[in-house]
Amino acid sequence: MPLRAAALCLAVLAPGLARAENPSVVGMRTADEVRGWQSVGKLVLGARGFCTGVLIEPQLVLTAAHCLFDKETGARIPDATISFQAGWRNGRAEAYRGLRRSVAHPDYVYSGAEDLDRVASDLALLELDQPILLPQLAPFATGGRPGMGASVSVVSYAMDRSEVPSIERDCRVMALETEAMVLTCDIDFGSSGAPVFALRETGAEVVSVISAKADYMGRKVALAVPVEEPLARLRSEIGASGGIRATGGVRVISGGGADGGAGRGGAKFITP
Template identity: 40%
Template sequence: MTRFFTGALLCLMVLSTTSHAQSAKRKLTDREDLYGWEAIGRLDIGDQGFCTGTLIARDLVLTAAHCAVDKRTGKPFAPGKVTFRAGLSNGKALADRSVVQIAVHSDYGNHPHLSAAFVRADVALMRLEQPIPHSVADPFALHSGRVAGNEVSIASYGRGRSEAITRERSCRILQRRQGLITFNCDITFGSSGSALLARNGPRWQILSVVSAVGNDGRQKVGFGMELAGIVDELKADLRRDAPKPQASIRRLQVGTDKSSSGAKFISSGGS
């Protein structure tokens, strides 16, 4: 597995490379095209670039850790730095939401260089300032178990296709081993953080998150991680680290709910 890691990290958002036939991909530019894919959005990271993220709940976006951490500080981006733009198409999003909280895989910071261990930990979860209604974007569920026929799909933004989701209808898993998934989908800079999707009945579900690209000596290959248990841990981290609500104190007049500027006392006789 380690011999595949000869490519560049699909990180800061934009640069271009292609390998698959363009006929295998389709841009989702019309509202009808977007139906069922509205939960995929572009993650705009200030003026630094963008990645791709996917709603897994009305207020939670799954993406890659390297899309969530500021390289200069090694810490998650500050609240308000990242914006999730659900279903962005030709400059218009179905919903724009600021990211107010980020949880990153606990092992991510221990692997600063591209490696199998890096990819396995390259997962982050972002909480949005306000939920996006189901009527606007229906979140994707997580996939588990085997993938029939090893067929997967990917929908993402990328350099040269940054203004609309581009979906590759069918690509294939090449290997699942040691917590890693390799696949031959056509990914590029900006595709980082996008969901690798596997079909479960009529629905596509999230199997992995796009982390890196390399070469197996014959073709370009993408790398993602097994998600089992990771997302639940990140949700727990968000709950644990969520800002505590601020308590407020009001002084009330006796027998009313109107605020008073001072305390009121009741005599022992009740008057």
């Protein structure tokens, strides 16, 4: 079926949409509600807005590659202007860290050939300037892509709910488009880079990262990047750059960059 999608650059949403509420997306406003999810944080991109990231090792954060680019100029956002606010909620974070370096997936090209394969490499790994070693901020394990029909959950921040993390539970994997996954998650207001979790016997595992939102058969869905294979390449890339040793038929018309920036356009749109 034809697939039509837009990157999660929330500033381009119409004002009426930005104020709408999605009952399946629940804000985690209290300490009890957020317990266990504090290692998801807000990735603040200087004055350019924000995305969502997730701690997968004490000094490594996973997010979407397009979050690292200024959507007006196409230039990389300087690492020195990016910060990770772990467990940000109601005006404060559990931990604040700057970046030592960031690495986008080597196959990701911010401008150039724009198709669904580009979405499938929309992944980045960030090395923090200091590790986060707090017991309530245990890094999440990562795992292999779930199968068709599997249940997943998304934890994210967004422009209209930037002060608390929100969770959408029990989405489903409804299709596989090349290397990307199509999820039933209604992420109209979810940030790029948000982790997608599968609940397994050992606990919640990050299995993919949100890259774009989409229309599929008249239904709002999400496009997500499976992390298992791309993450292995990212770990090699960040090690090679001197960092820590880290243990169909769809076309994109225009590219998006950092999310959540007020007054900035540039969503990416995917059409048949």
